[in-house]
Amino acid sequence: MDALSAWFAFAAGLVFLPVSVYSPRYMMRYEKHYSLPAFAAIYYALLASIGLTLVAHDVLSFMIAWELMSVVSYLIVNYEHLNDTNTHAGYLMLAASEIGALMIAVAMLLLAISADTSGFDQIRTGGHIGAATGWAVFLLSFFGFGVKAGLFPSMSWLPRAHPAATANASALLSGVILNLGIYGIVRVNGDLLPLTSPWPGVVVLLTGSVTAIIGILYATTENNLKRMLAHSSIENMGLITVGLGAAFIYSALGREAVAGIAYIAALYHLLNHSLYKSLLFLGAGAVDSAAGTRDMNLLGGLIHRMPWTAALFLVGALSIIAIPPFNGFPGEWLIVQSLLRSVELGNVEIRGAFAVAGALVALTAGLAVTAFVKAFGMTFLGLSRSQPASDAREVSRGMRAAMAFLAAGCLALGMIPTYVVGTLRHAATALRCPSGPQALVPPFFEPLTLPPDFVADFHSLGAQIGQGWLPGAGLVLMHRGGPENPIVFASAPSYLGVAMAGIGLLTFVLVRVATRHRRRLRRRAWDGGLNRLVAHLTYTATGFSNPVRVIFQAILAPVKPAQQEVVVAEHFRTAIKRTETESYALDSWIFLPLTLLAIRAAQLLARMHHGRLNTYVVYAIGALLAAMLLAYAR
Structure with a gap:
């Protein structure tokens, strides 16, 4: 390994x-x-x-x-x-x-x-x-x-x-x-x-x-x-x-x-x-x-x-x-x-x-x-x-x-x-x-070769937090360029995670403080005249994704509709039965044509299986001659 x-x-x-x-x-x-x-x-x-x-x-x-x-x-x-x-x-x-x-x-x-x-x-x-x-x-x-x-x-x-x-x-x-x-x-x-x-x-x-x-x-x-x-x-x-x-x-x-x-x-x-x-x-x-x-x-x-x-x-x-x-x-x-x-x-x-x-x-x-x-x-x-x-x-x-x-x-x-x-x-x-890796993780915990002003800006943002107790080079991902462009991109998910947790905690505390004197709603808000909301009236997964389905219908074609007319009885109207089958776009684009081509090739080759022994002997001799010519050419 x-x-x-x-x-x-x-x-x-x-x-x-x-x-x-x-x-x-x-x-x-x-x-x-x-x-x-x-x-x-x-x-x-x-x-x-x-x-x-x-x-x-x-x-x-x-x-x-x-x-x-x-x-x-x-x-x-x-x-x-x-x-x-x-x-x-x-x-x-x-x-x-x-x-x-x-x-x-x-x-x-x-x-x-x-x-x-x-x-x-x-x-x-x-x-x-x-x-x-x-x-x-x-x-x-x-x-x-x-x-x-x-x-x-x-x-x-x-x-x-x-x-x-x-x-x-x-x-x-x-x-x-x-x-x-x-x-x-x-x-x-x-x-x-x-x-x-x-x-x-x-x-x-x-x-x-x-x-x-x-x-x-x-x-x-x-x-x-x-x-x-x-x-x-x-x-x-x-x-x-x-x-x-x-x-x-x-x-x-x-x-x-x-x-x-x-x-x-x-x-x-x-x-x-x-x-x-x-x-x-x-x-x-x-x-x-x-x-x-x-x-x-x-x-x-x-x-x-x-x-x-x-x-x-x-x-x-x-x-x-x-x-x-x-x-x-x-x-x-x-x-x-x-x-x-x-x-x-x-x-x-x-x-x-x-x-x-x-x-x-x-x-x-x-x-x-x-x-x-x-x-x-x-x-x-x-x-x-x-x-x-x-x-x-x-x-x-x-x-x-x-x-x-x-x-x-x-x-x-x-x-x-x-x-x-x-x-x-x-x-x-x-x-x-x-x-x-050396270009991606600058050694902020170690002496740097970057411009001092640039390093000072990063230090003021906290790039050296954890220097005394964390191993490694630092917690900042940064691609370094040349002297004129010392930084191409930078990110610090560690610091970002801590900052997001702090912001979330602060928001929670402020909301709790701001709403602590408000009474709970004792009466139910109006919701379309219904005494209670029933499950089958709520949003479904199909409804949620329907805009994407409509926009990309021509590309995805996830469902193939088929309509079939059936005569129910002599004096009754024709019944129309509509069915939908799931399809995969790549099957229609690539594999269905390849399958049809393979079937046609198989049907063509099937004509060779006619049962005439003399013809089979000719096939074998032809294959042998082709192999000998190929070996001679190489």
């Missing part, structure tokens, strides 16, 4: 630990119909396969571990095998994984052939690949590993697989398995065969931004809590990929410090996503266990019956929409800052790609707020919109403890970003960008 794989192993461990605490009580709901020892065996096999994938250091062992991980992932998704929908989702996930694995295998073989060895160390130092082969390795590895990460255009399996899996398995899929797709992209294109041209980085940058916007659009309009979180995972994988694309571009253009910052931003956000998305999936599992449904239109009012789950889910929601002082803020802020550094580049086309990506990331961030205000508000606030939601009760202490561990991690990683950056210096060095 090296510094890069160690970071992914660390993220996996931070998820597996609380999920393991959460699982025993949660899985009791399945013991009447399914084998719990079988789930435990699959669970630990998944942990082992992930560890093997991260420590594999040659092509053969990596592909074996990767295939093992893919098969075990299918088994854990298909655990509820008595449900046909789950079985279909599991097969879809397995098929997508195998397509990606074939692409990865070809890319790895090209790398091994170029270095005349299969060891990663030898490939890293001895590979010599031409431009055409380099593009082939990049495209095959990026889109092959992108299948596992849920990147465009191979993302449609993910929102089908996550709802099929149990909540603890969904936390592992989103918080760990998706990360392995990012690991493969970075391992091949940032480590084994670093990109020397900026244009592959442009492909990564734009693919990530398109993935993010599509994922969050579907998340905003989705009413099933787990499907909504699955689409949000697509969005976050897109944001991480945007950071990687920026890092690839800057690295190819010789901007080592900014490339290091972009790598740090992507890997930091990956760790953050592992924590808060696992927390949200475990919260969704708690809601499903207590209320018996994941449909947000049937929930509501759970904050009164499940206050601990509501509070912990709120931490995850605030983290994922990048509200300081939670951990979503530093990662997304650094991704945006790395995009803004494109103003220093001279190529207009590349700067245009950064501008497009920046606009899509900004729109994604805004829609993320809408999506998770809906998720928390429609699930936990207001009135209960069904009897099971009214009867819900808080989950067990073990399940709450697991969610509390993840929530504490979300707060800690948001409050001490400089220590996270310091830990990432090893991974940045492995990716040939050692100056990134």
